Amino acid sequence: MRLSFRRIIFLVLVLLSLSLSILLLQSSTTLKQRWNEAWDTEKFDLDSYKAHNLETRRDFHYINYLYSGYYNFTKVFGNDIDRIKQTPLKDKCNVYFNQFYQRNPDWRLFTHNSPDYRFDKSSDKKHLFFKEEQKRLEDKFKKEKRGTDEQFVLTRQDNRTISNQFKEHIARSKEIMYEMADVTTSLRVYGKCFVDQPELDDNQKKTFDDLSSKFFPFLSQQLPMFKVQGEDRSTGWPIIKDDGSVEYKSDVVGENYIDFVKKHSKGKGIVISAATRHAKDVMKLVMILRALNNELPIQIMHKGDITKRSLEWIENAATADVAELLNPDTDTNQGSYMPELKLLESYKDFGSYFPKQNLQFVNIINCINKKYKFHFPGYSNKILAVFFSSFDEVLLLDADTVPLTPPKDFFESQEYQKSGTYYFQDRSLRDTNDFIETNFFTTLSPANEKSIDTLFDIPRITEKTLNNKYMTGWRHYQEAGVVAFKKSQHFMGLLMMFPLMLWTEPVHSSIWGDKELYWIALSAAGDENYEFNPVSAASIGEKTTLSNRKFYPNSPSNEVCSTHPGHVNQDGKLLWINSGFGYCKKNGYFRDRTKFPFSVFDKDELSQLYSSPLQIRAALVPPDLPRFRQPGNPVDDEPEEQFKRSWRFRQKDIDEINEKLPQGAQRTEFITEWGPQKGWVKSSICFGYYYCAYDKVQSYSADKEFDEGRLFEFDEQSVKMYNYLSKVWNTAALRKPGFSKSST
Ligand SMILES: *[C@@H]1O[C@H](CO)[C@@H](O)[C@H](O)[C@H]1NC(C)=O
Numbered sequence: 120m121r122l123s124f125r126r127i128i129f130l131v132l133v134l135l136s137l138s139l140s141i142l143l144l145q146s147s148t149t150l151k152q153r154w155n156e157a158w159d160t161e162k163f164d165l166d167s168y169k170a171h172n173l174e175t176r177r178d179f180h181y182i183n184y185l186y187s188g189y190y191n192f193t194k195v196f197g198n199d200i201d202r203i204k205q206t207p208l209k210d211k212c213n214v215y216f217n218q219f220y221q222r223n224p225d226w227r228l229f230t231h232n233s234p235d236y237r238f239d240k241s242s243d244k245k246h247l248f249f250k251e252e253q254k255r256l257e258d259k260f261k262k263e264k265r266g267t268d269e270q271f272v273l274t275r276q277d278n279r280t281i282s283n284q285f286k287e288h289i290a291r292s293k294e295i296m297y298e299m300a301d302v303t304t305s306l307r308v309y310g311k312c313f314v315d316q317p318e319l320d321d322n323q324k325k326t327f328d329d330l331s332s333k334f335f336p337f338l339s340q341q342l343p344m345f346k347v348q349g350e351d352r353s354t355g356w357p358i359i360k361d362d363g364s365v366e367y368k369s370d371v372v373g374e375n376y377i378d379f380v381k382k383h384s385k386g387k388g389i390v391i392s393a394a395t396r397h398a399k400d401v402m403k404l405v406m407i408l409r410a411l412n413n414e415l416p417i418q419i420m421h422k423g424d425i426t427k428r429s430l431e432w433i434e435n436a437a438t439a440d441v442a443e444l445l446n447p448d449t450d451t452n453q454g455s456y457m458p459e460l461k462l463l464e465s466y467k468d469f470g471s472y473f474p475k476q477n478l479q480f481v482n483i484i485n486c487i488n489k490k491y492k493f494h495f496p497g498y499s500n501k502i503l504a505v506f507f508s509s510f511d512e513v514l515l516l517d518a519d520t521v522p523l524t525p526p527k528d529f530f531e532s533q534e535y536q537k538s539g540t541y542y543f544q545d546r547s548l549r550d551t552n553d554f555i556e557t558n559f560f561t562t563l564s565p566a567n568e569k570s571i572d573t574l575f576d577i578p579r580i581t582e583k584t585l586n587n588k589y590m591t592g593w594r595h596y597q598e599a600g601v602v603a604f605k606k607s608q609h610f611m612g613l614l615m616m617f618p619l620m621l622w623t624e625p626v627h628s629s630i631w632g633d634k635e636l637y638w639i640a641l642s643a644a645g646d647e648n649y650e651f652n653p654v655s656a657a658s659i660g661e662k663t664t665l666s667n668r669k670f671y672p673n674s675p676s677n678e679v680c681s682t683h684p685g686h687v688n689q690d691g692k693l694l695w696i697n698s699g700f701g702y703c704k705k706n707g708y709f710r711d712r713t714k715f716p717f718s719v720f721d722k723d724e725l726s727q728l729y730s731s732p733l734q735i736r737a738a739l740v741p742p743d744l745p746r747f748r749q750p751g752n753p754v755d756d757e758p759e760e761q762f763k764r765s766w767r768f769r770q771k772d773i774d775e776i777n778e779k780l781p782q783g784a785q786r787t788e789f790i791t792e793w794g795p796q797k798g799w800v801k802s803s804i805c806f807g808y809y810y811c812a813y814d815k816v817q818s819y820s821a822d823k824e825f826d827e828g829r830l831f832e833f834d835e836q837s838v839k840m841y842n843y844l845s846k847v848w849n850t851a852a853l854r855k856p857g858f859s860k861s862s863t
């Protein structure tokens with residue numbers, strides 16, 4: 120086409136007037152609104168929200184994640200994957216970390232504690248986000264217009280503001296997730312390049328040191344202080360020399376902390392993290408360990424937050440003569456509980472010889488830089504305890520756990536022998552988690568074929584992770600009251616726990632403390648060689664025999680109600696229980712006396728029950744639930760929503776019926792018309808710690824009547840042993856603060 124001068128002038132004029140009118144439109148607010156409205160097609164209804172949620176899940180799905188430096192990395196090798204695979208590791212490491220430094224020379228592990236830079240777990244729940252924000256607007260309106268009778272009206276503009284806010288949240292959440300996944304990717308590569316290598320040259324050492332201070336900026340140069348019982352002075356970290364002599368080190372100046380802990384963690388032992396409030400439980404636990412003839416050394420890890428007097432009590436429990444410990448004259452409980460069982464006279468009959476315990480108190484307060492002091496949530500103490508313990512093979516015990524088998528058995532278990540870990544499963548409660556959570560943890564793990572991990576021969580996670588209870592939609596998988604862990608074998612997994620611990624959200628609200636961290640961190644490190652006890656948590660106590668005390672008197676199911684979860688191994692042997700040995704660790708009988716089934720107890724029986732240790736005669740393991748979510752995080756949540764909806768058509772359990780009772784309505788005490796619908800039914804007894812467990816639950820599949828769990832009943836000899844241990848745990852002959860030397 121020939122462009123004449125006239126045509127050009129005409130075109131320019133048209134363009135000018137067009138842009139002018141746009142400018143005009145934009146500058147006047149009412150016109151602007153019209154303009155926006157003309158383009159505004161966004162819909163605000165449930166179906167649109169759902170469609171959007173699906174889109175977000177598709178977008179967030181772990182399959183889309185690729186390390187941000189992936190293409191820069193492969194470019195160096197001419198994008199030739201085979202060539203990369205054949206390149207020596209050392210050279211690949213060089214390229215990777217050179218680029219890492221180039222991109223962000225000042226990088227350090229971030230903590231993301233700021234409230235306005237946070238992963239938002241409602242990213243795939245647009246409907247909820249809207250509901251909350253709309254409510255917030257309404258509340259604000261009502262507050263401002265209090266006293267007037269103006270009605271709150273939600274405008275389209277309000278909806279659009281919320282929508283924009285939501286878009287920002289989603290974008291930020293994805294950014295944070297990818298940022299975190301980049302960190303775990305780089306940490307895996309760091310492990311492969313430096314931690315797992317037997318020899319490093321000087322250059323590599325320099326990089327290793329520098330990277331270690333970037334990934335673990337909270338580590339000071341101080342080592343923990345070890346105080347051996349009976350001695351007033353502390354020593355540093357014990358280093359066992361080739362000739363068997365020991366040297367003590369108090370800092371790692373001039374060395375690499377990570378390398379130091381890996382090299383110098385030696386031997387096997389029990390590790391307990393404790394503060395003053397745990398002292399009484401620790402003392403009781405030490406008594407149990409003596410009764411079980413434990414010979415493993417014990418390290419009690421603290422942050423200087425345990426009083427000198429508590430240390431003295433615990434030491435006394437560990438070293439006092441058995442005649443003093445079991446002295447009937449000082450045991451004020453002696454008469455009230457199993458008076459016929461005389462501990463001092465009969466402990467040998469139970470095979471106990473009460474060896475003195477080898478105890479060390481380990482203060483780790485100076486190992487964490489002051490700046491990071493408040494970054495570690497309370498539950499992280501246990502993970503710090505494992506890391507800073509000088510043992511390589513650690514049996515990590517919560518202060519209120521009670522082992523019922525000698526601790527060395529945990530190390531001798533088939534599971535530990537096979538994997539260097541022995542983990543335990545939690546109660547299989549019918550609590551679900553969300554796509555966004557399981558997807559987040561999978562994104563943090565080496566999950567994709569196309570990934571940096573593949574190029575570095577880092578193993579990808581398999582069905583073992585993707586098909587486990589948590590990843591298939593259940594909230595509770597691990598119970599971490601007892602964890603056996605070989606540090607040298609799972610060192611990268613241990614290091615991976617640190618970022619997970621420091622990133623409060625979304626980790627914190629997705630896994631309840633440290634509970635699930637032990638397996639998640641290992642999977643995230645590409646290490647799936649961990650083993651769980653195959654039997655889920657059991658309810659430990661006595662089978663309900665009197666039918667007027669049963670919650671489902673007409674059900675064929677057995678019932679064991681208790682505040683104590685416990686763990687039975689494959690052979691039906693009871694290994695440990697949780698929450699001490701008391702009947703209820705939270706309160707006395709008075710608060711619970713009107714609640715069924717205690718309402719049908721006579722008063723003396725009930726007060727006796729609450730003041731006595733738990734009677735162990737049975738362990739009931741309810742059936743596991745079927746998968747809630749299919750492995751691999753399907754983006755379509757309709758199947759799981761459907762499964763959840765189907766629960767509404769089941770009968771209700773006591774806990775559901777009583778949950779949202781209208782005021783003044785009668786609580787349901789027991790149900791005669793049907794049987795239990797869940798394996799674990801919660802009660803308000805003992806501050807909500809009380810659960811009843813069932814081994815015949817109305818099935819979740821159509822082809823049978825019941826899903827079946829397992830009931831283990833213990834023989835007379837075992838019951839006697841548990842009674843004996845409960846009495847040891849409950850003995851009051853231990854030195855108390857009032858009697859301690861330092862107080863006189
Ligand atoms: C990739 O390399 C280019 C050029 O060196 C650099 O500008 C860019 O930031 C790098 N991108 C990433 C994600 O590392």
Ligand SMILES: *[C@@H]1O[C@H](CO)[C@@H](O)[C@H](O)[C@H]1NC(C)=O
Binds near residue numbers: 163250275
């Ligand atoms: C705003 O959104 C809600 C749903 O979140 C919808 O019910 C309402 O009709 C919308 N209001 C306007 C004016 O668009």
